[in-house]
Amino acid sequence: MDNNITSTSVDEINIGDNSTHVRSEERDEGVEPKVGMKFNSEEEVRTFYSKYATIQGFGIAKISVKGDDEGKPKYFSLACSRNGNYVSTANSGFNPRPSTKTGCKAKINVVVRSDGVFVISKVSINHNHGLSPSKSRHRKLDSAAKRILDINDQATIELSESSLVISASGHERVSNNEKDCRNSIAKVRNSRLGVGDAEAVCKFFKRMQQRNPNFYHVMDFDEEGRLRNLFWADARSRAAYESFLDVVSFDTTYMTNEYGMPLTPFVGVNHHGQSILFGCGLLSCKDIDTYIWLFRNWLECMSWQAPKVIVTDQCKSIQAAVREVFPNTQHCLCLKQIMRKIPENLRRFNEYKKIKRYLKSIVYESITINEFERRWAEMIDEFDLRQNEWLASLYNDRKQWVPLFMKETFGAGMLTTQHSKSMNLFFDGCVNSKTTLKQFVEQYDQALKRKVENESLADSSSFNSKIPLISHFGFEKQFQEVYTNDIFKQFQSEIRGMVYCNVSFVGSDGHVSTFQVSDVSKGEDGITKKVVYNVQYNEDQFEVLCLCRLFEFMGIICRHIIKVLVEKNVNEVPDQYILDRWKKDIKRTHTYVTNCYDDLGMKEQHVRQRCLYSQFSQISEMAVESAKMYEFVMKNLQLLHERMLSNDCCFDDANEGDCSDLPICSPLKVRSNGRPPMKRKESKVCMSKSNKGRKVVYENNHSLDGTDTAPH
Structure with missing residues (x-):
């Protein structure tokens, strides 16, 4: 046997009493490993051997792992990182990749006794390569580095070289590579949201709803209990819709997740011209029934207030669903998506470049309807495009997408190509086509938080600063004072x-x-x-x-x-x-709404609104039970509203708590049904009557006005 190799049988380790625990000072000193050393955990073994390897000048790697039937480790080996032989995976033998493998045999074998003690059973300290303490790298992330990576991941900060430097506390100490960092992030994400996607999403939604009862979500399952469709909207989005319901964009072409479920956001524009979300869905397919299911749930979520204008893709299924659910809403088609389809539909023509240039000129430069009709007919005749079905469908839908025909339709900038780019960038940097369902839901929340922060910064900027005037016109000063x-x-x-x-x-x-x-x-x-x-x-x-x-x-x-x-x-x-x-000086409801990420630093107005929502929700649940109770509540609410508008009540801070002149009766007793009286009702599970086989879970059945909106 080689003098550098010592070993002991497993039986000897289990019954022998000559082995001793390694003291912490020995781990710090980096003493040479010996057979019989005992440790309390795998982490202790790794720390001990890593310290020794650092002093000697080589890296380590875990190999030869074996567990029992229950998955618990029985034994493993910690070897030199140059263990093993290089096997080329390059496509060409003339372009070999660099390798660190030299077939080094240096390692320690560790067995796990029945009492849970880790014992070194074999040691080999002989290397077949040079050692250098200053150049050795040990791919291990400490707790501080993992914490930094986790914080950056939750803040949607993309992993880069700076992340590696920070986690190692300097360039000279960088030992872990990008793969190690990404593996650590993936592990934390998994433990943060759970193992199963559908189950994790359910738990995540429930946590968000507990923090704000007006969080709304619906999950659609098939006959086998498999998640099929998903829709959710946070309380702030629901409140914002009341202010900006004039135009809504619905897009299904942005991305899909690893299950092939297209992301379908409902997007609007706030008072700064920024994109704002009114809810989001993930769909299993793109048929008419699925879109009808999504639109109806979104409309119910928004207290049955249909938008004035909705912008979608030129999809026949979506168009049919819009006609079914939004019969009184003006339906416009996204101009950017239509122009983006020009190559795939017209590239086969020999004069493709001329056709494309001519078509864009007609769409963007026509001043009158007569001019558009004349130039379109000339294009069809000149390039012999009569048999092109795509152009024929565009012409039939011309009133829904050509800017000339929509000039009197208020679109807040969403009907042109200028605003489409910012909408599509809403989730960039947060999710991609490989993002799992549970990761997407969490990153969606982070994207929403970032948008809220941007709106808050824009509000502050508009309130505290002014854009200098560039003319002496009085109306410029007029707009400067009132507009964002x-x-x-x-x-x-x-x-x-x-x-x-x-x-x-x-x-x-x-x-x-x-x-x-x-x-x-x-x-x-x-x-x-x-x-x-x-x-x-x-x-x-x-x-x-x-x-x-x-x-x-x-x-x-x-x-x-x-x-x-x-x-x-x-x-x-x-x-x-x-x-x-x-306008910048209007108080909009959604700015006072708290969300799942607003627990820290909550404003006093937010706390008040949360309490009011909770109280009004309980009152509404009782008031809808009978006509007399409903009339009683409405009469008193109307009286209270009139008194508040007429300033007939004393609201000064100095008189806070003196409400003797308010017509407020004692609160009605809440029927607890065996539960604590202040506890929110549990979610309802219903079968959708309109779609056979659809099992729909309504986790929040309260509209913004506090009424029960679940189907009966």
Whole structure:
């Protein structure tokens, strides 16, 4: 036997009493391993051998692991990291990859006794390569490094070289690679949310609902109990929808997770022009019934308030579902997604580049409907496109996606390509196609938190700072005072664009004057063109109407109207041209709503609102039981509301608690049914009558006004 190798049989280790526990000071000194050394855990063995390897100058790796029938370890080996032989996996033998393997035999074998003690049974200290303490690397993350990686992961900070440096406390001490860090993150994610995706999602949703009762979610299962569809919306999104329900975008093309379930977010635009979520779904398939299921649950979640405009993809199933669930909502098709499909539908034509350029010119540069119809017919004839079904379907749906036909539809910027990019970037950096279902739900919450923080920063910026004026016009000062900074910047861009405009008087008919404003713009072909717009100005009623319809489309008066206002020496515009939607001084409900991540540093208003929601929810549950009780509650709420609006109550802090003049009765007793009276009702499980075989779980059945919205 080699002098550098010593061994003892397993039986000798189990019954022998010559083995001793390794003292902590011996582990710190890095003493040479010997047969018979005992340890209390695998971690102690690794720490001892890692310290020894660091002093000697080699790395270590765990090999030859074997467990019993219950999965508990029976024995394992810790070997030199150069153990084993290199096997090439390169596609070409002329491009071999570097390898550290030299077939080194240095290692220690460890057996686990029946009493749980770890004992070294074999030691080999001879290496077949050079040793260097200054160049050895031990791939092990300590608790501090794991904590840093976990915090960064929850904050959606992408793993990079800086993460490795921080975890090692400096470049010179970097011993773990990116794979080690990613493995650690994956392990923490798994333990954070549980093992099973569906079960973990259920538990995660319940925790969020416990923190805010207005969190809403529905899970749809098939006959075998397998998760099929999923929808959820947090309390803040539900409250925000009340302020921004004028236009909603629904997109199914963003990404899919590892189960092939497409992500379907409901997205709107807030008062800063930022993307804001109104709920999100994960669907198992893209058929009409599934979309109807999702739309109806979303509509129920939003207290049955349908949006004024909904923007979707050009999908026949979605279009049919929208007609079924939103019959009174204007349905528009996403312009960006349509233009993105041009290559796959027209690339086979020999004159593809000309067709593409011509089509974009028709869509973006047509001024009147007659011009659009004429140029479209010319394109079809010139390039012989009569048999193209895709173009035929676009023409049939032209009123739903061509900007010219939607000029009088308010879209808050979502009907053009300018805003689509920011919507699609909502989840970037948080989730991808390989993200598991439980990881996605958690990262979704982090993405939402980031959006809320961005909105809060924009609110603070608009309140505490002003964008400097670029002109002496009084109406610019007027918009500066009331609009958020981001929207005011867009208005200022129209003032700058006025430099390229010239105005001429055409004529008048009574109080209505007509002007022609010529504008210079760059077309799709890069050529600068002159376009003339008619602007009508009613001096008596102070109404201005421009052919470009930017105000109707975006809510911001255009450069052509500004040019006419300057011509007529107008310093202020009436309130009808200042939309509440873009104002910065309006108190919006959703800014007071707490969410699952707002437990720390909660504002006093948030605490009050949570208490009010809880109390109103209990009252509403009792009031709906009988007509008399309902009338009693509504009568007193109406009286209380009128008193509050008329300032007939004393709300000064100095008189806080003195509510003797308020018409408030003692609270009604809550029927506990054997449970504590303050405990929230348990979730209901119902069978959906509209879809046979669908098992739907409603985890939150309270609408924003406190009424019960679950199907009966």
